[in-house]
Amino acid sequence: MIPVADTIVLEDSEIQWDFVRSGGPGGQNVNKVATAVVLRFDVAGSPSLAEDVKERLASIAGRRMTEAGVLVIKAQRFRSQERNREDALERLQELVALALVRPRRRIRTRPTASSRARRLESKHKTAMKKGLRQGVDHKDA
Secondary structure (H helix, E strand, O other): OEEOOOOOEEOHHHEEEEEEOOOOOOOHHHHHOOOEEEEEEEOOOOOOOOHHHHHHHHHHHHHHEOOOOEEEEEEOOOOOHHHHHHHHHHHHHHHHHHHHOOOOOOOOOOOOHHHHHHHHHHHHHHHHHHHHOOOOOOOOO
């Protein structure tokens, strides 16, 4: 069981681990040992998450979410498989914790009288400035 927040715990069976060879430094070890970790979490089929959390997680995850609703996290920052596994798990926990936070609804407010006056004064000044750019009419002379 993986604790994400006080109210949410993910089951181990909901997470699928794949181990692949990692790129980057590591010498011969890179060519022989599968140290990179690919974590797959089926968000769409998860019984642990509420629907609104699933939607927010899908928008936060972006390209890491497949069309089937599976979140894919690849960790290859470290040279050991265990540390990469911990890194992938931490990143999953952070994403789910972010998705748990409900965004605050914006309360519409009216503009203040002084801000309306400033806006109109700015418009008047701009109109005056552009009016001064007009050519002089020489028909009267």
